[in-house]
Amino acid sequence: MQIIALIILITLLICFFIGANDSPVIVQPSIQNNDKTDKLNSNFWLMIIGEILGAIFLGSIVANTIINRIVDLTPLYNNIDLLFISIISILIVVFVFLLASQFIPFPISTSHTMIGGIIGIGYLFKFKLFYPAILKIALIWILTPILGLVAGFLFYQSIKFFIFKKKNPQSFPFLFLFFLIVIFFFCLKIINKLDFSSRIVITLTLFSIIILMVYLFIKNGKRIKNSSDRFKQLYYQDSKQVSIEGIIEEYEGIENLFKPMQKILLPFISFAHGANDTGNAISLASLFIYIYILNRGKIFNLNLKDYQIQTLETCIAILLLAGSIALSSGIMLLGRKRFSKIKIENLKISPIRGFCIYLASSLVIILTSGFGYRVSTVYTLAGSLLGIGYSKGFEIFNSKLLIQLTISWLFTFLLSIVSTYFLCKMFMMLFNLNIN
Template sequence: MEPFSSEILWIVIFGFIIAFILAFAVGANDVANSYGTSVGSGVLTFKQACILATIFEISGSVLLGYKVADTIRKGILDISIYQNSEKMLMFGMLSALIGSAIWLLVATYFRLPVSTTHSIVGSTVGFSLVAHGTQGLHLTTLGSIVLSWFVSPLFSGLVSIMIYSLIQKLIIKSENPVNSGLIALPIIYGLTIFVNVLSVTLDGSKLLGMENIPIWLSFTISITAMILVAIVVQLLVVPWQRRKIQPLDGNDNISSKQTRDLESKFNGSVSTIATMNVSTISLSAPVIKQQDDSEENVKRLFHFLQTLTAVFTSFAHGGNDVSNAIGPLIAIWMIYKEGNVLQKSESPIYLLLFGGVGMVIGLWVLGKRVNDTIGKNITKITPINGFTVESSAAATVLLASKLGIPISSTHCIVGSVVFVGAVFGEKGQEKKTVDWSLFRSIIFAWLVTLPVAGAISAFTMWLFLFIT
């Protein structure tokens, strides 16, 4: 096929339109996962979350998205079997876009967080079965992807429990939770920065010239960033947080003084037993209040940390899941540009940017539906467990991005929310920490995602082949 053939231009144009709709659907259903816990805990408003997502989803798409996009467009199928039948592969990729987009829009309408990765992989397998049966499917790659769907929520959930257990033991249940939290802040900030800088520099973005950075240099840069951030937090953030907490401590002192004055008025006017009872009641009040205030102060320490981890989760999501939206589009564009199915060129930055923009528009318009499911309806989210959930999910997704494995960020975030809620959650009026009926609905949606998206894609591919 000649490059830039006018015969297939309509497929390219249609592909851009459907890919934008799919990116919109990915943003509406999936980008909300990055900020659901921050909005649910009250640390961010939905508008603030959308502004941050606009910056960091697009950044992640451009800087990290190329590697997973290559897996989506070339790793699942042996594209060489479409040699001399380039138009068929273009029809297939278009069918994958359509199948995935339809299913994601339906799931978003019902407020169900499903896997965009499941959707696009299922759609790709669907059209391939119609075109060539099982021939050409990279079963090993497909198997590793399928395995990651089960491993990722489990792994992310276990990491969440580990992180929260450390916070609970070293900070929340310490003799002085506030002081322990202030001491830990530089360490927590530093480690968070280390993980994310390492993810960017290690086999990093070709756009920034980081693809050939030696491992030792990548670790040196990451450790340096960790130390600098820890110093800045110790010198600036810790004193600032301490000043914010002091007014609350002052109220505690006033409350205690008023209680002692009240006790002195009762002394001498009632019997000894009555005095003892009043003293017991009055003395217990400031202790309870002081405990509540300490817990609230510790939660306040994690407000900005949760925002920071939400930003990194968003960055990771952009890097991993932009491929779900525009991986097939890149394949269509490369066939049109090069005239063959081998797609030797790398994923273009401008198409990654196109996908990132589509995702954030989807978040602004429809993202609140799934955002509420993640952040409010499964379990109660606080700044502490929200930070834990986002940290573990971000680490899991970033690791997968560097390995080129298109895992489900939805599975990671939901797995972490459920694990933390079930183990450490605060019981509400219904005496349960996780809405298990909602979780069962989500699991059902996960199970049907691949076959439903695959079936729509397969039917669309059959239709294309029948018409042409």
């Protein structure tokens, strides 16, 4: 029983620190200079809603991938002590890496560490490694920030085309919505091959994004129309009579229309983050509890059948809820505090740019998570930000960061394989355990 408690404790701590580390990054594009203090709390709460829902509805797909698609761990199912040593080694490595990420200039992805750890165990016990699946996962790791970059670039370019390059931006909401609906149907086409439940979750998520956008465009329609009428007046009267400040004010009015839409997208990006990170963090603990229950048959001398803790799915579901609560606590207790230390006034992410970052990242992450691939929300957000940079949304940006990040992933991944391998070997020697 103590070993279950230890595994759950480390898992929940991992979830807590994931929330603390990632939340300042996720919430950052939704906060502008002037609304740092008043909107901060509501944005963090919106994030928590998304995290919990994401973990519950989509987290199990990611957790199943981690458990079943990387290394064949079934030979360990009959040796609960060795399974415990293996899982605890992986979790310790993940936890140490997570803590270390506070002191190094790059974020460390828990998924890379977790998957690296599982592979390390696979090498140690010479288990069957599912190389095609591992390669696919690695490819997705590299591909998601690039997809985020492309999507961010396209969204920002389209907004520039529909709004800023038009003399009368009145038509932009309809054109842009049409554009979003086309993307929505394109996404539906992509997810056609998925199982029914995943399809339902992804379709509902994407559909709610569109519905909320339509609602906001309709709600703000009058403001857009007034703004557009003023644009028309500005355009047809003698241009010398109009001050540049007046024109800037009109465009800023349109920029501000995107603020509520950013806020709507924040829970969706958190939804994707919750699904990925909680699913990833709790996967091994769920597996262990399930195998433990199968082996021992009971906890607290109770008849398990009464509590219906019979399947791996049930273990995953319970731990997903617990993990998402731990992650939310990390957001509120540590993430919020860290965010207050960020010098946000230097980060000029306008509402439109923030909207594009969120829209691009949430589409990429929700779709890839739907396919069961574990992706990094932070890196995808970074990719989308770079996409906006490439479409001349920022005067100057560090384009080489993506390459530096890829190198750091590779390094983290390899280091976690080696660390887990040796840590587990050390534990085996210490406790005199053997695979045979």
